[in-house]
Amino acid sequence: MFENISNHLFNSEELKTVEKHISKYPTKMSAIMPVLWMVQEKEGWISTDNMKYVGQLLELPYEHVMGVATFYTMYFKKPVGKYHLQICTNVSCMLCGGTELFKYVSDKLGIKNKEVTSDGIFSIEEVECLGSCGTAPMLQVNNKEYYENLTLPQVDELISKFRSEASKN
Ligand code: FES
Secondary structure: OOOOOOOOOOOHHHHHHHHHHHHOOOOHHHHHHHHHHHHHHHHOOOOHHHHHHHHHHHOOOHHHHHHHHHHOOOOOOOOOOOEEEEEEOOHHHHHOOHHHHHHHHHHHHOOOOOOEOOOOOEEEEEEOOOOOHHHOOOEEEOOOEEEOOOOHHHHHHHHHHHHHHHHHO
8 A cells, every 4th residue: 555655664564554544444544643643653753754754654745644643632742751741731631730730830840831941851731621620630652651630749759650660761
């Protein structure tokens, strides 16, 4: 299916998985989210070149792929830390201290929004609602784990825990 596309990133097994994703939908373009996810799982983030590559695979203009990748905060558009902390500051979280939480973590780690600490362990990102409004304020780690009803001492503990885990690996 992809004979005319330079094999930029995916190996033949991964291209089969791309084909499988495409086969689930009526049009190729609908497979964009799982294919972008595959890129991120492989590379850790999604570069402009890889957005163009996904565009070639799915016969979509780069601008379309970029539009999807930049709309969703689950896709990282630049390299992130080993622990990427996404802190929600949308309405419920903001009312329950999400903005203070973000500032606290930013000050504690010495990095601003979308920056990575010099040791590569942490990055932070301010995000829109993650659907956990009833347990605000909250943060999500590496697109997987939710930490809810957070207090500042709990965040201190969490950061220490991650730091100690990172030092063991
Ligand atoms: S407002 Fe923060 S999870 Fe919804």
